[in-house]
Amino acid sequence: MAQTAATPLKGPHASQIQNYACHCLALKSYFQQPGDGRPQPRIPARDIVWAVVMGHILRVTSFLRLEWLVHSPAQPGFGVKAPFGDDALAYGTERMDPEPTRLALAEALHQAKRNKAFENSRFIGLALDGTGAGRTYKEPCPLCDPIKDAKHEVHGSLHHFVLISVVGVGLTLPVDVEPYGPGDSEYAAAQRLLRRAVEHLGPRFAGYVVGDGEYATAPFLHTTEEVALPVVARLKENLPLLAAAVRARFDGQPPHAVFQEGDDRVEVWDADDFDPWETLHWTTVRALRYRQHKRDGTVVQAEWITNFSIAKLGSLSFYRMAKSRWEIENRGFNDGKNRYGMEHICHHHPNSILIVWLLIALALVIERLYRLRYLHRGDHGIRSAQQLVDYLWLSLFSGCPPDTS
Numbered sequence: 102m103a104q105t106a107a108t109p110l111k112g113p114h115a116s117q118i119q120n121y122a123c124h125c126l127a128l129k130s131y132f133q134q135p136g137d138g139r140p141q142p143r144i145p146a147r148d149i150v151w152a153v154v155m156g157h158i159l160r161v162t163s164f165l166r167l168e169w170l171v172h173s174p175a176q177p178g179f180g181v182k183a184p185f186g187d188d189a190l191a192y193g194t195e196r197m198d199p200e201p202t203r204l205a206l207a208e209a210l211h212q213a214k215r216n217k218a219f220e221n222s223r224f225i226g227l228a229l230d231g232t233g234a235g236r237t238y239k240e241p242c243p244l245c246d247p248i249k250d251a252k253h254e255v256h257g258s259l260h261h262f263v264l265i266s267v268v269g270v271g272l273t274l275p276v277d278v279e280p281y282g283p284g285d286s287e288y289a290a291a292q293r294l295l296r297r298a299v300e301h302l303g304p305r306f307a308g309y310v311v312g313d314g315e316y317a318t319a320p321f322l323h324t325t326e327e328v329a330l331p332v333v334a335r336l337k338e339n340l341p342l343l344a345a346a347v348r349a350r351f352d353g354q355p356p357h358a359v360f361q362e363g364d365d366r367v368e369v370w371d372a373d374d375f376d377p378w379e380t381l382h383w384t385t386v387r388a389l390r391y392r393q394h395k396r397d398g399t400v401v402q403a404e405w406i407t408n409f410s411i412a413k414l415g416s417l418s419f420y421r422m423a424k425s426r427w428e429i430e431n432r433g434f435n436d437g438k439n440r441y442g443m444e445h446i447c448h449h450h451p452n453s454i455l456i457v458w459l460l461i462a463l464a465l466v467i468e469r470l471y472r473l474r475y476l477h478r479g480d481h482g483i484r485s486a487q488q489l490v491d492y493l494w495l496s497l498f499s500g501c502p503p504d505t506s
């Protein structure tokens with residue numbers, strides 16, 4: 102592990118990223134003590150954790166390929182002290198406590214906020230959404246959800262989790278994940294996740310919570326009140342009375358305001374005096390309809406609800422918060438699955454699956470802050486994720502001096 106941030110390394114290199122994570126994101130003590138649960142460890146826990154994190158930044162998404170990498174000439178520059186096998190990664194991740202990694206994610210996000218990495222720190226958003234990943238035909242583990250066809254025949258299993266992510270600040274940074282297996286639900290997992298994330302981040306970190314229509318239910322909205330965060334949620338037909346009242350009010354009315362947002366023209370209707378449904382303990386409900394006219398002629402219309410007052414949040418900011426929900430879909434799940442191996446099960450064991458998901462989240466946080474904020478200083482242009490990963494691979498094998506401190 103590098104000792105000082107003052108050692109300059111030319112260009113993006115795995116050791117420079119390690120230095121950045123340890124010193125700029127305050128993760129040095131986490132990498133030294135990441136929650137190792139092995140009784141007699143031979144391989145240092147920091148090497149196992151760093152191998153999984155840096156491996157995912159390099160898009161090496163299987164334990165077998167990581168074994169190959171740490172036995173290759175790239176090993177010293179990759180940032181681990183000695184080679185080890187894929188069994189060490191499986192054994193180590195089976196026994197790791199997830200809590201230190203969750204706290205490390207929160208710490209890195211706090212550092213990012215302190216370092217002014219967020220474009221809009223008045224309203225930092227927390228988006229939640231669930232997904233399935235890691236389809237397998239192996240013997241089921243306790244997190245395996247069987248995939249059934251119309252005749253109830255089982256065709257393998259899937260692993261589900263809810264992700265919570267920082268959105269609305271110019272870069273999308275995952276905060277935490279919560280798995281849910283058979284007998285549990287996305288909905289219950291999301292409430293546990295929101296409570297824990299706010300506990301770890303502290304009450305003044307974020308400014309709002311945003312979720313799709315399935316989160317527009319009284320128990321979830323009450324959970325957001327419990328953690329003292331205003332909420333923005335999609336209004337769909339799962340709330341038929343409110344949806345009908347909003348239609349009855351806004352249909353046929355001219356828009357209350359029109360904004361130009363980038364290339365799009367956005368019409369909005371906004372009113373804060375709708376009646377709550379019977380289980381919701383709000384005095385009134387504010388609803389926004391937007392109609393977004395894109396340059397290519399397509400029109401997108403949707404309705405959203407919130408407990409933000411109009412005095413505190415204008416219609417355009419409400420619209421932007423609603424739109425920030427898409428970040429968890431595009432920059433969270435799509436990037437996570439297509440680029441960073443979230444779809445792949447490295448080792449089919451429930452704790453190992455959770456630890457790898459959390460380490461992928463940490464890899465995304467480190468990679469994005471390093472690439473979009475740290476490297477993007479002075480006259481350096483922004484590097485794409487692909488450019489960075491190409492450069493890192495070249496520098497791993499090009500004899501760039503390893504950090505030997």
Ligand SMILES: [Zn+2]
Pocket residue numbers: 237241242243244245246258260449
């Ligand atoms: Zn499983």
